[in-house]
Amino acid sequence: MKPAIDIRNLGKQYELNEAAPYVALRDILSQSVKKVFSPAEKKEKFWALRDIDLRIEPGERVGIIGRNGAGKSTLLKIISRITPPTTGEAFIRGRVGSLLEVGTGFHPELTGRENIYLNGSILGLKKAEITRQLDAIIDKFLDYARPDHAELKPVLLNDVIEACLYAVQDQGDMRINLDVSKGLYVLADEVELARVLSNLLENARRYGKTPETGIAMVDIVAKARGDWVLLKVRDHGRGVSPDMLPNLTKPFFRGDTARTAATGAGLGLAIVDKTVQRMGGIFALANTASGGLAAHIKLQRPHQH
Numbered sequence: 001m002k003p004a005i006d007i008r009n010l011g012k013q014y015e016l017n018e019a020a021p022y023v024a025l026r027d028i029l030s031q032s033v034k035k036v037f038s039p040a041e042k043k044e045k046f047w048a049l050r051d052i053d054l055r056i057e058p059g060e061r062v063g064i065i066g067r068n069g070a071g072k073s074t075l076l077k078i079i080s081r082i083t084p085p086t087t088g089e090a091f092i093r094g095r096v097g098s099l100l101e102v103g104t105g106f107h108p109e110l111t112g113r114e115n116i117y118l119n120g121s122i123l124g125l126k127k128a129e130i131t132r133q134l135d136a137i138i139d140k141f142l143d144y145a146r147p148d149h150a151e152l153k154p155v156l157l158n159d160v161i162e163a164c165l166y167a168v169q170d171q172g173d174m175r176i177n178l179d180v181s182k183g184l185y186v187l188a189d190e191v192e193l194a195r196v197l198s199n200l201l202e203n204a205r206r207y208g209k210t211p212e213t214g215i216a217m218v219d220i221v222a223k224a225r226g227d228w229v230l231l232k233v234r235d236h237g238r239g240v241s242p243d244m245l246p247n248l249t250k251p252f253f254r255g256d257t258a259r260t261a262a263t264g265a266g267l268g269l270a271i272v273d274k275t276v277q278r279m280g281g282i283f284a285l286a287n288t289a290s291g292g293l294a295a296h297i298k299l300q301r302p303h304q305h
């Protein structure tokens with residue numbers, strides 16, 4: 001693979017004592033106007049950077065360390081295309097997001113939405129990408145903030161699962177293995193239950209791919225146990241570290257992989273947890289012995305079925 005950043009023989013020369021192109025009030029106040037206007041001042045040149053060769057491979061993280069004036073910011077400005085080099089070249093493959101001298105927080109004079117676009121564009125996202133992401137976040141948030149009552153009816157589990165699978169059938173990076181007893185009914189809201197399953201399938205596809213194949217293998221298993229139906233959705237990915245497990249259902253919590261990929265809002269599992277509880281059920285997450293994350297859903301069984 002070609003390096004993401006490829007810097008060859010890079011140099012940057014600056015000229016000192018360059019006259020300012022305008023007269024600032026502070027110059028007048030400090031009576032240095034004469035100095036500003038004085039013609040043909042001798043320009044001193046110095047090299048801020050010289051003979052820099054640097055290759056950074058995709059996925060590598062690099063820190064640049066140096067004393068004040070060593071040229072760190074100059075190098076970053078050249079990489080971000082803020083200033084051109086005097087000698088040499090800097091090839092950049094990919095996108096550059098620069099936080100050099102840019103406030104990283106939220107701007108109080110902008111609306112929340114405007115701040116999201118501002119920060120997103122500083123990070124190098126295109127407007128359409130931010131819009132897509134924002135819409136997805138708002139959709140998820142509305143799901144999360146849904147009123148607390150659910151109308152429960154006997155629902156044929158296989159119907160709901162099939163409807164969800166229909167929506168993901170064309171995704172080549174996901175294989176689903178079903179083991180659901182026929183004629184199994186649960187006490188649920190059909191739409192809400194479908195939302196739970198879709199969220200879990202979305203996560204399996206995002207975070208639960210089998211490392212060797214890059215395909216998300218998902219098992220959906222359901223069986224009756226007394227008054228309950230046990231439904232399990234598991235993948236064969238890397239799972240999550242045990243100390244992270246209890247955090248996953250907290251709103252806005254995202255794991256490391258999710259944060260670097262800038263995918264979701266961290267609301268999916270919070271919605272799943274809340275929705276299952278709202279339907280009188282119990283939700284739990286666990287790592288499986290052979291790797292991968294398993295979501296366990298316990299739902300009530302209607303009496304007449």
Ligand SMILES: Nc1ncnc2c1ncn2[C@@H]1O[C@H](COP(=O)(O)OP(=O)(O)OP(=O)(O)O)[C@@H](O)[C@H]1O
Binds near residue numbers: 207249292
């Ligand atoms: N199947 C999985 N395998 C490994 N990690 C997972 C899996 N599912 C979720 N996670 C981790 O749990 C975190 C929280 O998941 P959650 O669904 O709540 O948020 P999200 O997918 O990041 O965003 P959203 O669902 O709102 O689009 C994820 O960011 C990810 O780190």
Ligand SMILES: [Mg+2]
Binds near residue numbers: 199203267269
């Ligand atoms: Mg999710």
